[in-house]
Amino acid sequence: MITLALSKGRIFEETLPLLAAAGIEVLEDPEKSRKLILPTNQPEVRVVLVRASDVPTYVQYGGADLGVTGKDTLIEHGGQGLYQPLDLRIAKCRVSVAVRADFDYQQAVRQGARLKVATKYTGIARDFFATKGVHVDMIKLYGSMELAPLTGLADAIVDLVSTGNTLKANHLVEVERIMDISSHLVVNQAALKLKQAPLRRIIDAFAGAIRQD
Numbered sequence: 001m002i003t004l005a006l007s008k009g010r011i012f013e014e015t016l017p018l019l020a021a022a023g024i025e026v027l028e029d030p031e032k033s034r035k036l037i038l039p040t041n042q043p044e045v046r047v048v049l050v051r052a053s054d055v056p057t058y059v060q061y062g063g064a065d066l067g068v069t070g071k072d073t074l075i076e077h078g079g080q081g082l083y084q085p086l087d088l089r090i091a092k093c094r095v096s097v098a099v100r101a102d103f104d105y106q107q108a109v110r111q112g113a114r115l116k117v118a119t120k121y122t123g124i125a126r127d128f129f130a131t132k133g134v135h136v137d138m139i140k141l142y143g144s145m146e147l148a149p150l151t152g153l154a155d156a157i158v159d160l161v162s163t164g165n166t167l168k169a170n171h172l173v174e175v176e177r178i179m180d181i182s183s184h185l186v187v188n189q190a191a192l193k194l195k196q197a198p199l200r201r202i203i204d205a206f207a208g209a210i211r212q213d
């Protein structure tokens with residue numbers, strides 16, 4: 001049995017064409033079903049639905065043989081125990097710093113300054129501000145980061161930006177891009193040895209179906 005870990009929503013949707021290239025069709029719609037294990041047209045392949053931030057953990061410990069996860073999530077996880085053979089070029093976005101439009105960010109990040117930063121991405125944020133020589137008081141959040149500067153919880157957020165609509169709707173401005181993000185295929189290292197042929201077949205099919213635009 002080959003187990004693939006996906007999260008509901010954009011990762012599931014954007015992985016479907018890659019699965020199709022491998023001849024794999026998921027037989028149930030996760031938006032309609034409450035099931036967490038979804039069968040496919042290939043009896044020896046199944047999909048497990050996990051929280052996006054749990055995908056690397058499932059694959060690391062062998063709860064799944066492979067999975068699709070954002071580079072953001074992968075960096076925060078650390079990548080231990082994972083092969084990362086492919087950048088799938090799906091779910092593209094960026095990690096950025098954003099502040100209230102009336103906040104003087106340039107003044108706030110001058111060398112040696114202190115900044116209150118709210119984010120789900122504490123590892124990425126810590127590295128970024130350390131490189132700039134800015135001391136950070138880090139506030140870990142799990143969602144709705146945009147609220148933090150609006151309520152006085154933080155001066156800045158580090159969050160994902162795609163169209164910029166979420167920032168705009170909350171009167172925030174993007175002041176720095178930290179890194180570009182896309183989703184990657186991750187594979188359990190032991191599984192790649194033990195189930196080499198079927199996993200290689202899937203990896204190769206995914207590789208051939210990656211969009212280059």
Ligand SMILES: Nc1ncnc2c1ncn2[C@@H]1O[C@H](COP(=O)(O)OP(=O)(O)OP(=O)(O)O)[C@@H](O)[C@H]1O
Pocket residue numbers: 007008009010011051052053054069070071072073091092093142160161162163181182183
């Ligand atoms: N607006 C976006 N546009 C494109 N890609 C995105 C966007 N938001 C998130 N992503 C990418 O998709 C991945 C999964 O995001 P998703 O919103 O499905 O889960 P999440 O709510 O961030 O995770 P969790 O449920 O674990 O808190 C992110 O890790 C990121 O790489």
Ligand SMILES: O=P(O)(O)OC[C@H]1O[C@H](OP(=O)(O)OP(=O)(O)O)[C@H](O)[C@@H]1O
Pocket residue numbers: 159160161162163164165166167
């Ligand atoms: O720049 P934008 O295009 O507005 O995208 C950015 C937003 O998308 C993500 O949230 P979420 O997963 O809730 O986004 P969704 O509502 O687009 O699914 C992310 O945490 C931002 O809040």
